Amino acid sequence: MKILRLFKTGIRDAFKGVFRNFSLSLAAIFSIVITLLLVTASIILSANLNNITKQIEKDIxxxxxxxxxxxxxxxxxxxxxxxxxxxxxxxxxxxxxxxxxxxxxxxxxxxxxxxxxxxxxxxxxxxxxxxxxxxxxxxxxxxxxxxxxxxxxxxYGEGMVEQLVSVFSVIEKITIGVVIAMIVVSAFLISNTIKITIYSRRTEIDIMRLVGTSNFAIRFPHLVEGFIIGALGSIIPILATIYGYTIMYSNLDGYIFSKMFLLIKPYNFVYLISFVLFIIGSLVGMIGSYRAVRKYLKI
The missing domain is CATH 3.30.70.3040 (Alpha-Beta Plaits)
Structure with missing residues (x-):
């Protein structure tokens, strides 16, 4: 029962914390929105280039x-x-x-x-x-x-095929590298923004420690708060992915330049990306909160 009460109290305090420090929470959410939009663009570009490469290779x-x-x-x-x-x-x-x-x-x-x-x-x-x-x-x-x-x-187009495969291989590696780099950069930016939010409440954390509050009771509300901020920050990128990509696919009739370069169909693709964005946003928000709070829990 005690653990259940701590969970309920922690979740309640987390929501209070988001709105009590609304300006900092908004800054963190805005940071997440921008970085996740960049991650979205990188993932869509990488996935479609990889899809086009596979289509061309299949036709050889x-x-x-x-x-x-x-x-x-x-x-x-x-x-x-x-x-x-x-x-x-x-x-x-x-x-x-x-x-x-x-x-x-x-x-x-x-x-x-x-x-x-x-x-x-x-x-x-x-x-x-x-x-x-x-x-x-x-x-x-x-x-x-x-x-x-x-x-x-x-x-079979000797020479040209080898060059084409080489170019596609380089493009695929570059796009994968860009996606990984964007995820790492977004994780760093989001984590630091969350840390600034937690840093502004260091006095509150110190007081809780002085009155004997357990580390879990201190840490848990901030972890939930980080999750909430990350989840809220992922909403706009998710909506942009679902509606933006679907509209783009429809306007381009499902291909770029010619029907040789087919785009990935939106239905499952956009929901998979949306799930990834939600996980990245909420998980990085929690990690940022954990790292920030841990600093003040060290003896």
Missing amino acids: TIVTFMQKDATDKDVDSLKGKLEEVDNIASFTYKSKAEIKKEISNDSDVFNALLSQFDDESVPLKNVFHIKVIDVRYINDTAKTIKGFEEVSAIQ
């Missing part, structure tokens, strides 16, 4: 042309070999007859040219379209495929 294909005189046995043989290559995620096969039909349907000119040939004599090659698991190793995978005797040539 190794087009593998078989020998002109390849038989059904050669096709089956190559399928078996491709299944043994570690970095291959999937592959699809198109016979030269299927390719002839597709090209003929797309263009009257090609239709007129290819209609002179039957499916066996048409001057085309059987093709495999191959997707890889990890684009970073696409060059090694392509070399392995090119070494098979059934293969005459491959195409």
Whole structure:
């Protein structure tokens, strides 16, 4: 019962403390709002860049042309070999007859040219379209495929793909670094602002110690107060995330520049970020309060 009473008293005193020192509490909340808005922008940018990178990597294909005189046995043989290559995620096969039909349907000119040939004599090659698991190793995978005797040539944008992957890797590392840096900076700023709020009440803490109040009874209301300030400070960034990102997604029709660069859909994404912002705000608020009060509880 005593612990329950301490909890109730601590929560009541925490709310009183927020409003009794409203100007300092407001300054702390404002600091949290600004820093969490910056964290939000960094997370959204990082997540969408990472999403776009994955989309582009997923679309990269190794087009593998078989020998002109390849038989059904050669096709089956190559399928078996491709299944043994570690970095291959999937592959699809198109016979030269299927390719002839597709090209003929797309263009009257090609239709007129290819209609002179039957499916066996048409001057085309059987093709495999191959997707890889990890684009970073696409060059090694392509070399392995090119070494098979059934293969005459491959195409996948050699050189350009490697440069693209390298650029995306650098961008991903930079954005992750920015997010981490923003979280650390926000934690530092919020913590120090909370400490200033607690510092202004050092006399009150000293008096409580002199009358024999336990460390827990002194610390708990301030921890709750830090939580309240952090939680209140996260409200505006959370609303900005939910409504701002949803409106932006709608106005941009879900993509940037072209449909090749799709944005993350808002529904689950904004609520996940909102949860992260609430945790960062409230947790850092509590940590800032704990560090500040601990200084005055040391003997």
